[in-house]
Amino acid sequence: xxxxxxxxWIFIFTGxxxxxxxxxxxxxxxxxxSRLHAVGITDTMCAGCFIIGLCLQTGFTIxxxxxxxxxxxxxxxxxxxxxxxxxxAMLSGLKARLDKEQ
Amino acid sequence: xxxxxxxxxxxxxISLGLARALMxxxxxxxxxxxxxxxTKTVLLIAVFAVLSGRTNMIDIAxxxxxxxxxxxxxVLKFVEQGxxxxxxxxx
Amino acid sequence: xxxTVKHNISLTVxxxxxxxxxxxxxxxxxxxxxxxxxxxxVYFSYRMDTIDRQKHPARLTLQLLRFWLFLSREVxxxxxxxxxxxxxxxxxxxxxxxxxxxxxKTDLARVIYANSITLTPGTVCVKVNRKAITVHSLSKExxxxxxxxxxxxxxxxxxxxxxx
Numbered sequence: 641x642x643x644x645x646x647x648x649w650i651f652i653f654t655g656x657x658x659x660x661x662x663x664x665x666x667x668x669x670x671x672x673x674s675r676l677h678a679v680g681i682t683d684t685m686c687a688g689c690f691i692i693g694l695c696l697q698t699g700f701t702i703x704x705x706x707x708x709x710x711x712x713x714x715x716x717x718x719x720x721x722x723x724x725x726x727x728x729a730m731l732s733g734l735k736a737r738l739d740k741e742q
Numbered sequence: 743x744x745x746x747x748x749x750x751x752x753x754x755x756i757s758l759g760l761a762r763a764l765m766x767x768x769x770x771x772x773x774x775x776x777x778x779x780x781t782k783t784v785l786l787i788a789v790f791a792v793l794s795g796r797t798n799m800i801d802i803a804x805x806x807x808x809x810x811x812x813x814x815x816x817v818l819k820f821v822e823q824g825x826x827x828x829x830x831x832x833x
Numbered sequence: 834x835x836x837t838v839k840h841n842i843s844l845t846v847x848x849x850x851x852x853x854x855x856x857x858x859x860x861x862x863x864x865x866x867x868x869x870x871x872x873x874x875v876y877f878s879y880r881m882d883t884i885d886r887q888k889h890p891a892r893l894t895l896q897l898l899r900f901w902l903f904l905s906r907e908v909x910x911x912x913x914x915x916x917x918x919x920x921x922x923x924x925x926x927x928x929x930x931x932x933x934x935x936x937x938k939t940d941l942a943r944v945i946y947a948n949s950i951t952l953t954p955g956t957v958c959v960k961v962n963r964k965a966i967t968v969h970s971l972s973k974e975x976x977x978x979x980x981x982x983x984x985x986x987x988x989x990x991x992x993x994x995x996x997x
Contacts, residue, residue, distance in 0.1 A: 649744045656751030658916065659782065663758030665919040666778070672770050673957070674928055677915055677971045679778045680954035682755065685912040690748070690785050694792045702857040703797035707788060709854070710804050714781065717811040719951035721777055726959045726969065728818050729770040736969060739927035
Protein backbone atom coordinates (compact mmCIF):
# COMPACT_ATOMS: atom_id res chain seq x y z
CA UNK A 641 0.00 0.00 0.00
CA UNK A 642 2.95 2.32 0.56
CA UNK A 643 3.57 1.99 -3.18
CA UNK A 644 0.14 3.48 -4.02
CA UNK A 645 0.78 6.24 -1.47
CA UNK A 646 4.04 7.19 -3.12
CA UNK A 647 2.47 7.25 -6.60
CA UNK A 648 -0.36 9.44 -5.35
CA TRP A 649 2.16 11.78 -3.71
CA ILE A 650 4.03 12.05 -6.99
CA PHE A 651 0.81 12.93 -8.81
CA ILE A 652 -0.26 15.54 -6.23
CA PHE A 653 3.21 17.06 -6.18
CA THR A 654 3.30 17.28 -9.99
CA GLY A 655 -0.11 18.95 -9.93
CA UNK A 656 1.09 21.46 -7.33
CA UNK A 657 4.17 22.32 -9.38
CA UNK A 658 2.10 22.70 -12.56
CA UNK A 659 -0.34 24.96 -10.72
CA UNK A 660 2.44 27.25 -9.57
CA UNK A 661 3.92 27.19 -13.09
CA UNK A 662 0.58 28.32 -14.51
CA UNK A 663 0.36 31.04 -11.85
CA UNK A 664 3.80 32.30 -12.82
CA UNK A 665 2.84 32.02 -16.49
CA UNK A 666 -0.03 34.48 -16.24
CA UNK A 667 2.46 37.03 -14.92
CA UNK A 668 5.23 36.26 -17.39
CA UNK A 669 3.31 36.29 -20.65
CA UNK A 670 2.86 39.72 -22.19
CA UNK A 671 -0.73 39.91 -23.40
CA UNK A 672 -4.18 38.51 -22.78
CA UNK A 673 -4.21 35.89 -25.52
CA SER A 674 -0.95 34.28 -24.43
CA ARG A 675 -2.13 34.26 -20.81
CA LEU A 676 -4.99 32.05 -21.95
CA HIS A 677 -2.42 29.31 -22.60
CA ALA A 678 -0.94 29.61 -19.11
CA VAL A 679 -4.40 29.19 -17.61
CA GLY A 680 -4.82 26.19 -19.90
CA ILE A 681 -2.10 24.41 -17.92
CA THR A 682 -3.87 24.84 -14.60
CA ASP A 683 -7.18 23.81 -16.17
CA THR A 684 -6.02 20.58 -17.77
CA MET A 685 -3.00 18.76 -16.45
CA CYS A 686 -2.77 20.37 -13.02
CA ALA A 687 -6.39 19.50 -12.28
CA GLY A 688 -5.93 16.04 -13.78
CA CYS A 689 -2.86 15.25 -11.67
CA PHE A 690 -4.59 16.44 -8.48
CA ILE A 691 -7.71 14.38 -9.19
CA ILE A 692 -5.73 11.22 -9.99
CA GLY A 693 -3.65 11.64 -6.84
CA LEU A 694 -6.73 12.18 -4.67
CA CYS A 695 -8.48 9.19 -6.30
CA LEU A 696 -5.52 6.99 -5.36
CA GLN A 697 -5.82 8.29 -1.80
CA THR A 698 -9.52 7.55 -1.44
CA GLY A 699 -9.35 4.16 -3.15
CA PHE A 700 -12.24 2.59 -5.02
CA THR A 701 -15.16 4.34 -3.33
CA ILE A 702 -18.00 6.67 -4.25
CA UNK A 703 -15.73 9.61 -3.39
CA UNK A 704 -13.32 8.71 -6.19
CA UNK A 705 -16.27 8.49 -8.58
CA UNK A 706 -17.28 12.01 -7.61
CA UNK A 707 -13.70 13.20 -8.06
CA UNK A 708 -13.69 11.72 -11.55
CA UNK A 709 -16.99 13.49 -12.23
CA UNK A 710 -15.36 16.78 -11.21
CA UNK A 711 -12.61 16.04 -13.70
CA UNK A 712 -15.14 15.31 -16.46
CA UNK A 713 -17.00 18.56 -15.77
CA UNK A 714 -13.77 20.55 -15.83
CA UNK A 715 -12.75 18.69 -19.00
CA UNK A 716 -15.88 19.89 -20.77
CA UNK A 717 -16.42 23.30 -19.18
CA UNK A 718 -12.91 24.77 -19.16
CA UNK A 719 -12.45 24.89 -22.96
CA UNK A 720 -15.92 26.38 -23.24
CA UNK A 721 -15.12 29.15 -20.79
CA UNK A 722 -11.74 29.79 -22.44
CA UNK A 723 -13.30 29.94 -25.90
CA UNK A 724 -16.05 32.28 -24.65
CA UNK A 725 -13.40 34.58 -23.18
CA UNK A 726 -11.25 34.60 -26.32
CA UNK A 727 -14.24 35.08 -28.60
CA UNK A 728 -15.62 37.97 -26.55
CA ALA A 729 -12.22 39.64 -26.33
CA MET A 730 -11.74 39.33 -30.10
CA LEU A 731 -15.26 40.63 -30.72
CA SER A 732 -14.64 43.67 -28.54
CA GLY A 733 -11.56 44.53 -30.59
CA LEU A 734 -8.73 43.55 -28.24
CA LYS A 735 -5.66 43.18 -30.43
CA ALA A 736 -3.30 40.24 -30.01
CA ARG A 737 0.42 40.96 -29.81
CA LEU A 738 1.78 38.76 -32.58
CA ASP A 739 5.20 37.64 -33.61
CA LYS A 740 6.76 40.11 -36.05
CA GLU A 741 9.06 37.96 -38.16
CA GLN A 742 6.51 35.59 -39.60
CA UNK B 743 2.34 16.25 4.97
CA UNK B 744 1.67 16.02 1.25
CA UNK B 745 -1.71 17.66 1.82
CA UNK B 746 -0.03 20.63 3.46
CA UNK B 747 2.21 20.98 0.41
CA UNK B 748 -0.76 20.65 -1.94
CA UNK B 749 -2.88 23.18 -0.05
CA UNK B 750 0.03 25.60 0.13
CA UNK B 751 0.72 25.28 -3.60
CA UNK B 752 -2.93 25.88 -4.45
CA UNK B 753 -3.00 28.93 -2.19
CA UNK B 754 0.15 30.31 -3.85
CA UNK B 755 -1.48 29.84 -7.25
CA ILE B 756 -4.67 31.53 -6.05
CA SER B 757 -2.71 34.52 -4.76
CA LEU B 758 -0.84 34.79 -8.06
CA GLY B 759 -4.19 34.70 -9.85
CA LEU B 760 -5.63 37.33 -7.52
CA ALA B 761 -2.63 39.56 -8.16
CA ARG B 762 -3.32 39.28 -11.89
CA ALA B 763 -6.98 40.00 -11.27
CA LEU B 764 -6.05 43.18 -9.41
CA MET B 765 -3.34 44.28 -11.86
CA UNK B 766 -4.83 43.05 -15.14
CA UNK B 767 -4.77 45.83 -17.73
CA UNK B 768 -7.97 44.77 -19.47
CA UNK B 769 -11.19 43.48 -18.00
CA UNK B 770 -10.67 40.17 -19.82
CA UNK B 771 -7.43 39.57 -17.94
CA UNK B 772 -9.39 39.94 -14.74
CA UNK B 773 -12.09 37.51 -15.83
CA UNK B 774 -9.42 35.04 -16.92
CA UNK B 775 -7.74 35.26 -13.52
CA UNK B 776 -11.06 34.83 -11.74
CA UNK B 777 -11.77 31.77 -13.87
CA UNK B 778 -8.42 30.30 -12.83
CA UNK B 779 -9.08 31.08 -9.17
CA UNK B 780 -12.42 29.31 -9.48
CA THR B 781 -10.80 26.17 -10.89
CA LYS B 782 -8.19 26.20 -8.15
CA THR B 783 -10.92 26.64 -5.53
CA VAL B 784 -12.58 23.46 -6.79
CA LEU B 785 -9.28 21.63 -6.34
CA LEU B 786 -8.75 23.22 -2.91
CA ILE B 787 -12.15 22.02 -1.69
CA ALA B 788 -11.47 18.54 -3.08
CA VAL B 789 -8.06 18.37 -1.39
CA PHE B 790 -9.54 19.59 1.88
CA ALA B 791 -12.37 17.05 1.67
CA VAL B 792 -9.99 14.14 1.22
CA LEU B 793 -7.59 15.56 3.82
CA SER B 794 -10.22 15.87 6.53
CA GLY B 795 -11.91 12.59 5.57
CA ARG B 796 -15.30 14.28 5.08
CA THR B 797 -15.86 13.08 1.55
CA ASN B 798 -19.33 14.60 1.45
CA MET B 799 -17.63 17.91 0.81
CA ILE B 800 -16.66 16.71 -2.67
CA ASP B 801 -20.27 17.47 -3.62
CA ILE B 802 -19.58 21.12 -2.87
CA ALA B 803 -16.55 21.03 -5.17
CA UNK B 804 -18.70 19.44 -7.88
CA UNK B 805 -21.30 22.18 -7.56
CA UNK B 806 -18.62 24.85 -7.57
CA UNK B 807 -17.18 23.44 -10.81
CA UNK B 808 -20.58 23.89 -12.42
CA UNK B 809 -21.24 27.35 -10.99
CA UNK B 810 -17.81 28.53 -12.13
CA UNK B 811 -18.65 28.10 -15.82
CA UNK B 812 -22.04 29.78 -15.48
CA UNK B 813 -20.49 32.64 -13.52
CA UNK B 814 -17.77 33.30 -16.09
CA UNK B 815 -20.23 33.25 -18.98
CA UNK B 816 -22.63 35.52 -17.09
CA VAL B 817 -19.90 38.06 -16.29
CA LEU B 818 -18.75 37.97 -19.93
CA LYS B 819 -22.29 38.64 -21.09
CA PHE B 820 -22.59 41.50 -18.64
CA VAL B 821 -19.29 43.04 -19.75
CA GLU B 822 -20.17 42.70 -23.42
CA GLN B 823 -23.73 44.03 -23.26
CA GLY B 824 -23.94 46.01 -20.06
CA UNK B 825 -27.04 44.12 -18.92
CA UNK B 826 -28.45 40.62 -18.51
CA UNK B 827 -31.82 41.03 -20.16
CA UNK B 828 -31.13 41.55 -23.86
CA UNK B 829 -29.72 38.98 -26.22
CA UNK B 830 -27.23 41.42 -27.68
CA UNK B 831 -29.20 42.66 -30.66
CA UNK B 832 -31.09 45.72 -29.51
CA UNK B 833 -29.55 48.84 -27.97
CA UNK C 834 -38.63 7.14 -34.42
CA UNK C 835 -36.65 4.08 -33.41
CA UNK C 836 -33.61 6.28 -32.93
CA THR C 837 -35.59 8.43 -30.54
CA VAL C 838 -36.73 5.44 -28.51
CA LYS C 839 -33.22 4.00 -28.32
CA HIS C 840 -31.75 7.32 -27.29
CA ASN C 841 -34.45 7.89 -24.70
CA ILE C 842 -33.64 4.54 -23.13
CA SER C 843 -29.89 5.08 -23.14
CA LEU C 844 -30.33 8.61 -21.76
CA THR C 845 -32.51 7.23 -18.96
CA VAL C 846 -29.93 4.59 -18.04
CA UNK C 847 -27.13 7.16 -18.15
CA UNK C 848 -28.99 9.71 -16.02
CA UNK C 849 -29.97 7.10 -13.46
CA UNK C 850 -26.37 5.87 -13.26
CA UNK C 851 -25.31 9.49 -12.66
CA UNK C 852 -27.95 9.95 -9.96
CA UNK C 853 -26.91 6.72 -8.29
CA UNK C 854 -23.22 7.61 -8.45
CA UNK C 855 -23.88 10.99 -6.87
CA UNK C 856 -26.18 9.79 -4.08
CA UNK C 857 -25.08 6.22 -3.38
CA UNK C 858 -28.30 5.46 -1.48
CA UNK C 859 -30.04 2.08 -1.42
CA UNK C 860 -33.38 2.92 0.30
CA UNK C 861 -36.53 1.99 -1.55
CA UNK C 862 -37.91 5.49 -1.04
CA UNK C 863 -34.75 7.18 -2.32
CA UNK C 864 -34.43 4.82 -5.27
CA UNK C 865 -38.01 5.47 -6.33
CA UNK C 866 -37.48 9.22 -5.99
CA UNK C 867 -34.35 8.92 -8.13
CA UNK C 868 -36.20 6.95 -10.80
CA UNK C 869 -39.01 9.52 -10.73
CA UNK C 870 -36.63 12.46 -11.17
CA UNK C 871 -34.77 10.65 -13.96
CA UNK C 872 -38.00 9.99 -15.82
CA UNK C 873 -39.06 13.60 -15.31
CA UNK C 874 -35.80 14.88 -16.82
CA VAL C 875 -36.08 12.52 -19.77
CA TYR C 876 -39.67 13.64 -20.32
CA PHE C 877 -38.60 17.30 -20.24
CA SER C 878 -35.79 16.73 -22.72
CA TYR C 879 -38.22 14.81 -24.95
CA ARG C 880 -40.66 17.72 -24.80
CA MET C 881 -37.86 20.17 -25.54
CA ASP C 882 -36.80 17.97 -28.47
CA THR C 883 -33.17 17.98 -27.41
CA ILE C 884 -32.58 14.26 -27.90
CA ASP C 885 -31.19 13.47 -31.31
CA ARG C 886 -28.25 11.66 -32.80
CA GLN C 887 -25.80 14.52 -32.57
CA LYS C 888 -26.59 15.69 -29.07
CA HIS C 889 -26.52 12.21 -27.64
CA PRO C 890 -23.95 10.37 -29.74
CA ALA C 891 -24.29 6.82 -28.48
CA ARG C 892 -22.78 5.39 -31.63
CA LEU C 893 -19.50 7.27 -31.36
CA THR C 894 -18.63 5.92 -27.90
CA LEU C 895 -15.78 3.60 -28.92
CA GLN C 896 -14.24 6.12 -31.30
CA LEU C 897 -14.57 8.80 -28.63
CA LEU C 898 -12.67 6.66 -26.12
CA ARG C 899 -9.86 6.15 -28.64
CA PHE C 900 -9.87 9.89 -29.38
CA TRP C 901 -9.63 10.73 -25.68
CA LEU C 902 -6.52 8.58 -25.38
CA PHE C 903 -4.99 10.48 -28.29
CA LEU C 904 -6.12 13.80 -26.80
CA SER C 905 -4.66 13.11 -23.35
CA ARG C 906 -1.29 12.29 -24.93
CA GLU C 907 -1.46 15.55 -26.89
CA VAL C 908 -2.44 17.52 -23.77
CA UNK C 909 0.44 16.11 -21.74
CA UNK C 910 3.07 16.90 -24.38
CA UNK C 911 1.61 20.39 -24.94
CA UNK C 912 1.65 21.03 -21.19
CA UNK C 913 5.34 20.14 -20.97
CA UNK C 914 6.05 22.45 -23.90
CA UNK C 915 4.20 25.43 -22.39
CA UNK C 916 5.81 24.93 -18.96
CA UNK C 917 9.22 24.94 -20.65
CA UNK C 918 8.32 28.17 -22.41
CA UNK C 919 7.22 29.78 -19.14
CA UNK C 920 10.55 29.10 -17.46
CA UNK C 921 12.78 29.81 -20.46
CA UNK C 922 14.39 33.22 -19.97
CA UNK C 923 14.27 35.94 -22.59
CA UNK C 924 12.06 35.84 -25.67
CA UNK C 925 10.24 32.59 -25.15
CA UNK C 926 7.06 32.82 -27.22
CA UNK C 927 6.12 33.66 -30.79
CA UNK C 928 2.34 34.14 -30.84
CA UNK C 929 0.50 33.42 -34.07
CA UNK C 930 -3.05 34.08 -35.21
CA UNK C 931 -4.06 31.99 -38.17
CA UNK C 932 -6.99 30.28 -39.86
CA UNK C 933 -7.54 26.58 -40.31
CA UNK C 934 -9.96 25.21 -42.91
CA UNK C 935 -12.92 23.44 -41.35
CA UNK C 936 -12.92 19.90 -42.67
CA UNK C 937 -15.71 18.57 -40.46
CA LYS C 938 -19.22 18.21 -41.78
CA THR C 939 -21.39 17.92 -38.66
CA ASP C 940 -21.90 20.27 -35.74
CA LEU C 941 -20.84 17.68 -33.17
CA ALA C 942 -17.50 17.02 -34.88
CA ARG C 943 -16.92 20.77 -35.22
CA VAL C 944 -17.51 21.26 -31.51
CA ILE C 945 -15.21 18.36 -30.61
CA TYR C 946 -12.50 19.70 -32.91
CA ALA C 947 -12.66 23.28 -31.59
CA ASN C 948 -12.87 22.13 -27.99
CA SER C 949 -9.84 19.88 -28.33
CA ILE C 950 -7.87 22.71 -29.90
CA THR C 951 -8.76 24.89 -26.92
CA LEU C 952 -8.11 22.13 -24.39
CA THR C 953 -4.56 21.66 -25.62
CA PRO C 954 -2.45 24.34 -23.93
CA GLY C 955 -0.59 26.42 -26.48
CA THR C 956 -3.50 26.68 -28.90
CA VAL C 957 -6.81 28.44 -28.32
CA CYS C 958 -9.70 28.47 -30.76
CA VAL C 959 -10.77 32.11 -31.02
CA LYS C 960 -13.53 31.92 -33.60
CA VAL C 961 -15.30 29.02 -35.22
CA ASN C 962 -17.84 28.85 -38.04
CA ARG C 963 -18.75 26.49 -40.85
CA LYS C 964 -15.85 27.44 -43.11
CA ALA C 965 -12.85 28.02 -40.87
CA ILE C 966 -11.44 28.06 -37.36
CA THR C 967 -9.38 31.02 -36.17
CA VAL C 968 -6.68 29.83 -33.79
CA HIS C 969 -4.32 31.73 -31.53
CA SER C 970 -1.23 29.69 -30.80
CA LEU C 971 1.66 30.34 -28.48
CA SER C 972 4.42 29.15 -30.79
CA LYS C 973 5.15 28.49 -34.42
CA GLU C 974 5.72 24.79 -33.72
CA UNK C 975 2.25 24.13 -32.32
CA UNK C 976 0.75 26.17 -35.18
CA UNK C 977 2.56 23.98 -37.71
CA UNK C 978 1.44 20.89 -35.83
CA UNK C 979 -2.19 21.99 -36.13
CA UNK C 980 -1.74 22.90 -39.80
CA UNK C 981 -0.50 19.38 -40.52
CA UNK C 982 -4.05 18.20 -39.75
CA UNK C 983 -3.09 15.47 -37.28
CA UNK C 984 -5.76 16.51 -34.80
CA UNK C 985 -8.40 17.07 -37.48
CA UNK C 986 -7.91 13.50 -38.70
CA UNK C 987 -8.24 12.09 -35.20
CA UNK C 988 -11.58 13.74 -34.43
CA UNK C 989 -14.30 11.11 -34.75
CA UNK C 990 -17.20 11.84 -37.05
CA UNK C 991 -20.31 9.91 -37.91
CA UNK C 992 -20.51 10.02 -41.71
CA UNK C 993 -24.14 8.92 -41.68
CA UNK C 994 -25.22 12.15 -40.03
CA UNK C 995 -26.69 14.71 -42.36
CA UNK C 996 -24.57 17.72 -43.21
CA UNK C 997 -25.45 20.94 -41.47
